[in-house]
Amino acid sequence: MKIVGRSAAGWMVLVGLLLATGCDRGRQESASFSTTLERVRSQGKIRLGYANEAPYAYYDTAAGKLTGEAPEIARAVLGEMGVTEVEGVLTEFGALIPGLKAGRFDIIAAGMYITPARCREIAFSNPTYGLGEAFLVKAGNPLGLHSYEEAAAHPTARLGVVAGAVERRYAQATGVPESRIAVLPDAPSAVAAVQAGRVDAYAGTSLTIQNLLSKARDPGIERAEPFRDPIIDGKTVIGYGAFGLRKEDTALLNEFNAHLERFIGSPRHLAVVAPFGFTEADLPGEITAEALCRP
Known part of the structure; x- marks a missing residue:
């Protein structure tokens, strides 16, 4: 027994030394690059954080790859920068910003809306x-809900939103009581909540709702028609999606934005996003991340 004990102890010491050596090598490798841009260009690969929400970013099991509006744009833009290998890191939507800041991945590619609150935490591409x-x-539509305001006015309407998504802020800003807002982990959970009657409506982007309906093929659920976008501070709200980066990665952000500017609105861009339901009507126009980050 003593011999076995000493052998186990020796093995544990060896494993510890190997792990320590691996960590030291990892630190040395990281230290050899002064910026994230320098690292990803040198290695030719990058990690993208995503939340598995079609059509923005999701893993296509049939094709065996990460795809969607954001990952495909990222591939095109990063390819122009010499980064050809993309690794997806699946993360709950509400954990994307903490995951980015913790270094689990280098860019959030999830169609995330730019908001002033998020801009205080991370940087955004245009x-x-x-x-x-x-x-x-x-x-x-049993309760006749055609807007956030109607959901707020109805005395019992329960509204489902995905954790970390901007729809919760829209609900709060339009007067939906917190007690009638159900925060759900992801879009499939929200669909299930509507089907089971746990919520009376699930709030999402127009493309998210349309995509979920086409996949569910359930005659028991539908899109609320017509629908009025929320009015907050006297303005009709339109959400603008972008890529999220760490604030310190200014070199990567500037380079990414320079290539993105040439890509967005081009025939190649429109062809890339067409399979996901995006059209020329969904282009962001001249608005910038800087403008959207202002309180």
Whole structure:
């Protein structure tokens, strides 16, 4: 028994030494690059954080790859920068910003809306699209919910939103009581909540709702039609999606934005995003991340 004990102890020491050596090598490798841009260019690869929400970013099991509006734009833009290998890191939407800041991945590629609150945490590229909102409801829309304001005015309406998504802020800003806002982990959970009657409507972007309906093929649920986008501070809200980066990665952000500017709106861009339901009508126009970050 003593011999076995000494052998196990020796093995543990050896493993510890190997792990320590690996960590030292990792630190040395990181230290050899002064910026994230320098590292990803040298290695030719980058990690993208995503939340598995079609059509923005999701893993296509049939194709065996990460795809969607954001990852495909990232591939095109990063390819122009000499970065040809993309690794997806699946993360809950509400954990994307903490994951980016902790270094789990280098860019958030999830169609994340630019908001002043998020801008205090991370940097954003210029937007790639602008979209309105929609509700997913039971067939017939039993409570007659056609806007956030109507959800707020109804005495019992329960509104589902995804954790970390901007829809929670829209609900709060339009007067939906916190007690009637159900925060759900992801879009499939939100669909299930509508189907089971746990919420009366699920709030998401118009493309998210349309994509979920086409996949669910459930006659028991539908998109609320017509629908009025929320009015906050006297303005109709349009959400602008973009890529998220760490604030210290200014060199990567500037280079990425320079290539992104030439790409967005080009025939190649429109062809890349067409399979995901995006059209020329969804282009962001001249608005910039800097403008959207202002309180």
